[in-house]
Amino acid sequence: MDKQRAKELVQRYNQGLATAEEKALLENWYMQKSYNLHLEDNEIDFERIEGEIRIGTLDRAGLNQHIVKTKRFKLWPRIAIAASLILTVGVGLLYFVTESDSFNSAGILANRNDIARGSNKAILTLANGQKIVLTDAKNGELANEDDAIIRKTGEGQLVYDGKTANATESVFNTIATPRGGQYSLILSDGTKVILNAASSLKYPTGFKGKDRIVELEGEGYFEVAHNKAKPFKVISKGQTVEVLGTHFNINSYSDEPSVKTTLLEGSVNVNGSLLKPNQQAILTTDSKINVTNVDGEDAVAWKDGLFKFDHTDMRTSMRQIARWYDVEVVYEGNVKDEQFYGKIDRSYTLSEVLKVLKISKVNFRIEGRKIIVMPQGD
Numbered sequence: 001m002d003k004q005r006a007k008e009l010v011q012r013y014n015q016g017l018a019t020a021e022e023k024a025l026l027e028n029w030y031m032q033k034s035y036n037l038h039l040e041d042n043e044i045d046f047e048r049i050e051g052e053i054r055i056g057t058l059d060r061a062g063l064n065q066h067i068v069k070t071k072r073f074k075l076w077p078r079i080a081i082a083a084s085l086i087l088t089v090g091v092g093l094l095y096f097v098t099e100s101d102s103f104n105s106a107g108i109l110a111n112r113n114d115i116a117r118g119s120n121k122a123i124l125t126l127a128n129g130q131k132i133v134l135t136d137a138k139n140g141e142l143a144n145e146d147d148a149i150i151r152k153t154g155e156g157q158l159v160y161d162g163k164t165a166n167a168t169e170s171v172f173n174t175i176a177t178p179r180g181g182q183y184s185l186i187l188s189d190g191t192k193v194i195l196n197a198a199s200s201l202k203y204p205t206g207f208k209g210k211d212r213i214v215e216l217e218g219e220g221y222f223e224v225a226h227n228k229a230k231p232f233k234v235i236s237k238g239q240t241v242e243v244l245g246t247h248f249n250i251n252s253y254s255d256e257p258s259v260k261t262t263l264l265e266g267s268v269n270v271n272g273s274l275l276k277p278n279q280q281a282i283l284t285t286d287s288k289i290n291v292t293n294v295d296g297e298d299a300v301a302w303k304d305g306l307f308k309f310d311h312t313d314m315r316t317s318m319r320q321i322a323r324w325y326d327v328e329v330v331y332e333g334n335v336k337d338e339q340f341y342g343k344i345d346r347s348y349t350l351s352e353v354l355k356v357l358k359i360s361k362v363n364f365r366i367e368g369r370k371i372i373v374m375p376q377g378d
Helices: 003-014 020-035 046-061 314-325 350-360
Strands: 085-088 093-096 123-125 131-133 140-145 148-152 158-161 172-177 181-186 192-195 199-204 212-223 232-236 239-243 247-252 259-265 268-270 273-275 279-283 289-293 306-313 328-331 339-345 362-367 370-375
Touching: 172 181, 192 199, 232 247, 239 247, 239 259, 259 268, 273 279, 273 289, 306 314, 314 328, 314 339, 314 350, 314 370, 339 350, 350 362
Parallel strands: 158 181, 212 232, 328 370
Antiparallel strands: 085 093, 123 131, 123 172, 140 148, 148 158, 172 199, 181 192, 192 212, 199 212, 212 247, 232 239, 239 268, 247 259, 259 279, 268 273, 279 289, 306 339, 362 370
């Protein structure tokens, strides 16, 4: 596409007249141009095009007179792969995400030492101590514990068909994901759980008594089956979350400074603090609960295949990356704790993700399964 055609598309976009096809064409053109390592600087005016789209966006949103200038680093590189094109508009971020095949082939250089993304894998430990590697297990029935049939579906999900009416004692199973893995399961009451990397869940094969109690380490997303007569409780790292039926996420990794419980639907009680949708309870090291308003979808972006960074400090971001790619992170030199903004597809290889983050005044190199973080210029 020549520059005149690109200019026309930018104008149509800013006027709100561009079709979905024209928007996709414009975004794909920008991406492909920016990834071309042989581009001359005067071939494309990135700042002008960004400015035109930015102003048009603000005008249509009625925000042009209310810009708050803040220091933000954009994660879209000119010559490297990007998961999203980010336009910083002072009061928020707009994302243009491409999922086309051409995106993945647009000037990306292969790295023979690259590390692939995490995948669907976990180990199930039965009540008798038997371990089943779910990645290798065949689809169908895996075990029959306490009259509960445990099976693996064709979609790679663990399902408990509860038949525990005659059982007198609780029998517990544990599912654990390694670094570089995640897994989902349906408990005997119909509750859906998705575990992030380096996490585990201990639960009964059938819920008996007046409560449904599970124990979480790491991070998990829950869609709890409603049962007014039997509350669902999640115990994790110094807190208890109690619900009747709702959607929420708990981040309780041992290497994180706090435990974060984020509510998407319904209501939850976290150590006595009641949350509403799009609120987050933060349990600090001194056992205090702070409740803040958030975008709930940000907290569960991981289950939808995304890293989502919004005012996220570097070390927190790198811990997320380290878990998903099963790598160690080492810092060399005077590395400033920059903040990252944007979203990156978790299906990308490690080097592709790091190419995006290099725009934020840091540099990286991969040595085996180790990421070395250095100041830019090293």
